[in-house]
Amino acid sequence: MDEVNTTVAVDESLASIPWRPKLLVFRPYAAAVVNRETRAQNLGVFVKRPLVSRLTKDIVETYRKCNPQFNYSDELNPKRFLTTPSAGVLNDGFDNENSDFILSVNCPLVNSETQRRYIVKDMLGQGTFGQVAKCWVAELDRFVAVKIIKNQPAYYQQALVEVSILTTLNKKFDPEDKNHIVRIYDYFVYQRHLCIAFELLDGNLYELIKLNKFHGLSLGYVQLFSKQILYGLALMKDAAIIHCDLKPENILLCTRKRMEPPEVKVIDFGSACMEDHTVYSYIQSRYYRSPEVVLGYRYTTAIDMWSFGCIVAELFLGLPLFPGASEFDLLKRMIKINGGQPPDYVLKEAKNTSKFFKCVGSVNHEDGSQASYSGRSIYQALSEEEYEAREMKKPSIGKEYFNHMNLEGIVTKYPYRKDLTKEVLARESQMRLSLIDFLKGLVEFDPAKRWSPLQASKHPFVTGEPFTCPYKPAPETPRVPVSHNVKVDHHPAGGHWFAAGLSPNVLGGNRVAMYNNSHFQVMPYAHGGNFGSLGSHGSYNDGTGLGSSYGSYGDNSNMLAYYSPVGPSAMNNYAQNIPVLGSSPDARRRNMQIPHGNGFAFSPAGYFAPMSLGTSPSQFTPPYSQVTAGSPGHYGPSSPARGNCHGSPLGKGTVSGNQMNRRKGWGYSGNLPTQESTPSAHWQGQFPDANSPNLNAGNWKQQQRNSGNAVAHGSFGSGKPLLHPKSATHDKPETSGSLPDPGDWDPNYSDELLLQDDSSEFSNMTMEFNKSMQISQAFAPTESFVGVGRLNQMSNSNMSTQRPNGPIQAFPHAEASPDVHGHPMMNSSHLMPHFSHFAPSRLGQQPVQRFSHGRSVGARGGEWNHVKVQAPLSNYSSGGQRSPGSNNNAPWGRRGNHPIAANILPSSHGGNEYGRIA
Numbered sequence: 007m008d009e010v011n012t013t014v015a016v017d018e019s020l021a022s023i024p025w026r027p028k029l030l031v032f033r034p035y036a037a038a039v040v041n042r043e044t045r046a047q048n049l050g051v052f053v054k055r056p057l058v059s060r061l062t063k064d065i066v067e068t069y070r071k072c073n074p075q076f077n078y079s080d081e082l083n084p085k086r087f088l089t090t091p092s093a094g095v096l097n098d099g100f101d102n103e104n105s106d107f108i109l110s111v112n113c114p115l116v117n118s119e120t121q122r123r124y125i126v127k128d129m130l131g132q133g134t135f136g137q138v139a140k141c142w143v144a145e146l147d148r149f150v151a152v153k154i155i156k157n158q159p160a161y162y163q164q165a166l167v168e169v170s171i172l173t174t175l176n177k178k179f180d181p182e183d184k185n186h187i188v189r190i191y192d193y194f195v196y197q198r199h200l201c202i203a204f205e206l207l208d209g210n211l212y213e214l215i216k217l218n219k220f221h222g223l224s225l226g227y228v229q230l231f232s233k234q235i236l237y238g239l240a241l242m243k244d245a246a247i248i249h250c251d252l253k254p255e256n257i258l259l260c261t262r263k264r265m266e267p268p269e270v271k272v273i274d275f276g277s278a279c280m281e282d283h284t285v286y287s288y289i290q291s292r293y294y295r296s297p298e299v300v301l302g303y304r305y306t307t308a309i310d311m312w313s314f315g316c317i318v319a320e321l322f323l324g325l326p327l328f329p330g331a332s333e334f335d336l337l338k339r340m341i342k343i344n345g346g347q348p349p350d351y352v353l354k355e356a357k358n359t360s361k362f363f364k365c366v367g368s369v370n371h372e373d374g375s376q377a378s379y380s381g382r383s384i385y386q387a388l389s390e391e392e393y394e395a396r397e398m399k400k401p402s403i404g405k406e407y408f409n410h411m412n413l414e415g416i417v418t419k420y421p422y423r424k425d426l427t428k429e430v431l432a433r434e435s436q437m438r439l440s441l442i443d444f445l446k447g448l449v450e451f452d453p454a455k456r457w458s459p460l461q462a463s464k465h466p467f468v469t470g471e472p473f474t475c476p477y478k479p480a481p482e483t484p485r486v487p488v489s490h491n492v493k494v495d496h497h498p499a500g501g502h503w504f505a506a507g508l509s510p511n512v513l514g515g516n517r518v519a520m521y522n523n524s525h526f527q528v529m530p531y532a533h534g535g536n537f538g539s540l541g542s543h544g545s546y547n548d549g550t551g552l553g554s555s556y557g558s559y560g561d562n563s564n565m566l567a568y569y570s571p572v573g574p575s576a577m578n579n580y581a582q583n584i585p586v587l588g589s590s591p592d593a594r595r596r597n598m599q600i601p602h603g604n605g606f607a608f609s610p611a612g613y614f615a616p617m618s619l620g621t622s623p624s625q626f627t628p629p630y631s632q633v634t635a636g637s638p639g640h641y642g643p644s645s646p647a648r649g650n651c652h653g654s655p656l657g658k659g660t661v662s663g664n665q666m667n668r669r670k671g672w673g674y675s676g677n678l679p680t681q682e683s684t685p686s687a688h689w690q691g692q693f694p695d696a697n698s699p700n701l702n703a704g705n706w707k708q709q710q711r712n713s714g715n716a717v718a719h720g721s722f723g724s725g726k727p728l729l730h731p732k733s734a735t736h737d738k739p740e741t742s743g744s745l746p747d748p749g750d751w752d753p754n755y756s757d758e759l760l761l762q763d764d765s766s767e768f769s770n771m772t773m774e775f776n777k778s779m780q781i782s783q784a785f786a787p788t789e790s791f792v793g794v795g796r797l798n799q800m801s802n803s804n805m806s807t808q809r810p811n812g813p814i815q816a817f818p819h820a821e822a823s824p825d826v827h828g829h830p831m832m833n834s835s836h837l838m839p840h841f842s843h844f845a846p847s848r849l850g851q852q853p854v855q856r857f858s859h860g861r862s863v864g865a866r867g868g869e870w871n872h873v874k875v876q877a878p879l880s881n882y883s884s885g886g887q888r889s890p891g892s893n894n895n896a897p898w899g900r901r902g903n904h905p906i907a908a909n910i911l912p913s914s915h916g917g918n919e920y921g922r923i924a
């Protein structure tokens with residue numbers, strides 16, 4: 007009653023107010039002030055813009071009104087820098103103190119030969135070699151990723167290796183882009199920086215896992231990605247190329263249209279090498295490092311299969327399988343999780359065996375492969391105490407994430423999703439058994455027994471066949487020697503393309519040594535050691551491979567004309583007037599020679615246009631072409647450049663100030679706790695009922711371990727003789743303390759959080775990620791990978807982007823129905839996610855702010871895009887300029903802990919690790 011009265015009262019009060027419509031709104035159209043004719047001509051709505059808008063959008067006009075002399079020029083705008091630090095101190099002000107080209111939004115990178123302009127729009131990532139920028143190419147109406155290599159000879163040269171290897175893989179082995187390897191489009195030199203244009207890809211698998219709060223992905227995705235990566239690995243094996251740095255960060259999602267299944271591609275061939283030119287001993291990121299590399303044994307493409315196994319496990323677990331805080335810890339974890347240890351024939355020959363093992367029997371067996379004692383190994387892994395006594399330092403030991411379980415336990419006891427029906431549960435546990443068997447073949451200690459990509463691709467986990475018994479791969483079919491495929495196209499301009507990878511005339515003599523061990527059952531195919539460029543002009547002048555020397559450094563007896571589009575031998579000399587080359591590790595590496603003629607004449611060819619550098623591609627020969635014979639994986643003479651250098655010869659630590667962003671911005675909050683500030687909580691799973699597969703997160707309990715923190719500050723332990731320019735990235739700060747723990751895993755949490763389109767619960771970042779990743783609900787695993795029907799639907803659908811089977815016929819097709827790419831899909835009954843519940847997002851990290859302001863660029867010198875024949879430099883060995891961070895006797899500096907990387911990642915993932923971990 008009161009309400010009614012009130013209402014009436016209100017009405018009455020309104021009625022008492024005289025009604026005055028707003029003059030502007032109800033003003034008669036024919037305004038008195040406006041002349042009728044003019045008004046008729048200018049019919050339209052007049053929108054009065056707010057002052058702020060006028061002051062910003064029309065600011066130029068406003069200035070002009072204030073001062074008719076005002077002359078606006080875009081160039082006077084302050085730059086929005088993408089590079090940090092942005093102060094130009096080197097290379098006439100173009101480069102910062104880290105020799106990184108200072109990028110700003112809208113700055114062009116120009117291929118002077120083709121005049122193609124790459125307009126920088128954003129920073130995609132930073133790595134050891136430089137920066138990767140998202141660039142717009144108007145001519146092509148598309149974005150590409152351009153890697154701008156640091157203006158340092160060693161980086162430059164190693165980057166050319168990447169160009170060469172990738173070009174070979176693309177053009178020669180995968181012309182139709184079917185094998186999940188990033189495409190290289192172009193390369194050129196701009197302002198003394200080698201720029202490499204790649205197809206633009208999306209986030210990497212580490213970021214995906216991270217966005218999923220380190221929960222494993224559904225088995226469907228694990229299977230899909232595994233299969234795709236195997237395509238790439240099969241291709242690499244065929245080309246006899248070892249990637250050497252396979253890890254989740256180097257597997258990027260492709261941008262895709264809705265309704266298409268996700269696709270990944272392998273990137274970063276900056277560490278790659280030919281199988282018979284395995285010069286570097288310090289390779290692979292630690293978590294993904296194979297035992298033979300840890301032990302200093304000869305290595306082959308099998309090391310990538312080990313890394314691949316680690317990646318597959320990580321995709322499933324959300325955590326690295328072997329998060330070793332040091333190499334000692336890494337080996338310990340391998341031994342514990344795998345059971346067993348590296349075979350005696352490896353331990354007998356490996357260079358670092360005594361660092362990690364003691365001999366408990368006779369090693370004087372005639373047959374190295376049978377070097378065992380009463381059926382048992384004659385080697386026993388050192389205990390922590392024994393290691394400490396030998397090495398005079400405590401080994402860094404990381405957290406125990408898996409409650410000391412072996413591989414089987416880790417996988418089978420990974421928490422299941424709640425509320426699974428019995429049937430689904432049974433299927434999932436079956437598939438886990440298949441996964442365990444799959445992983446066992448990959449993280450096999452014996453490199454000779456480790457499955458090849460071809461063998462792995464036929465495993466039921468990949469094919470989707472029901473898993474019934476342990477998989478026994480068929481022996482490898484001998485492959486066609488790569489050398490037989492060599493085809494050298496001659497560039498019309500006189501230089502020649504390197505269409506082919508390998509020289510037919512060099513049979514990789516050092517392979518013999520590799521396979522003369524009875525344990526190596528790899529087919530003795532011969533492949534050449536040369537990388538194209540046969541008969542090229544001046545680039546390959548004799549059988550020793552020396553003629554193909556890239557650049558002119560070398561000792562006095564081995565100096566050769568330097569044919570380079572950029573004259574890298576003096577890149578910094580020009581810019582800084584300092585004898586940088588004097589300490590170039592690459593220069594020193596050139597001392598190594600290949601007596602048997604395994605030249606490695608590189609001939610990178612552009613993709614958009616041939617030979618954009620304007621010189622014979624064959625004139626590029628990477629430094630490591632000169633390798634001591636008989637040593638694929640054998641450690642030839644120590645590189646003076648790298649030998650005894652514990653850490654990056656390139657001093658990554660010195661250039662790392664701005665390299666925090668190897669994780670994309672949206673994956674990095676910028677304020678994650680440092681290892682030091684993180685309590686050393688050591689979580690361990692506990693399983694009240696180990697026999698029950700139906701475990702959930704509640705079964706994973708947390709325990710504090712008293713053994714202290716997992717900190718292992720990149721110590722500079724004993725080094726290895728040959729360090730790759732990227733070696734600094736291969737070990738990481740021991741920040742695993744910030745890794746989530748299985749005990750934290752929420753069974754309701756799902757990778758769908760990454761994949762669904764809509765959610766008010768999503769943080770902006772996740773939405774952004776979803777948008778950019780283009781993995782939408784349309785391909786959420788609940789629909790595509792779970793249950794039956796969806797797959798069939800998809801495979802029958804008209805979704806194009808068919809990916810016909812590639813030239814590497816490595817994958818069985820008979821039993822499995824093809825997916826939308828034409829790849830065989832696993833039987834849908836085997837596909838299911840770990841979790842399928844939607845859950846509130848816990849993702850909320852904000853992108854890193856990367857911009858800084860205030861630098862004005864000085865006048866630019868002429869571009870350096872012409873062939874230069876550089877006079878040999880003789881001061882390379884005289885201890886010239888060291889990198890800013892160099893210390894002691896390590897040319898180019900030892901690594902220091904990265905201030906930010908140490909905060910970002912626990913895991914190996916960061917790669918921004920400069921400490922040499924023992």
Ligand SMILES: Nc1ncnc2c1ncn2[C@@H]1O[C@H](COP(=O)(O)OP(=O)(O)OP(=O)(O)O)[C@@H](O)[C@H]1O
Binds near residue numbers: 135138188669670
């Ligand atoms: N084609 C691409 N599309 C999108 N982003 C890319 C592409 N290539 C590289 N990136 C981004 O740039 C980062 C660095 O690239 P890359 O790994 O090739 O450089 P790098 O200097 O060799 O790094 P690292 O030190 O990790 O070996 C990648 O982690 C990725 O985030």
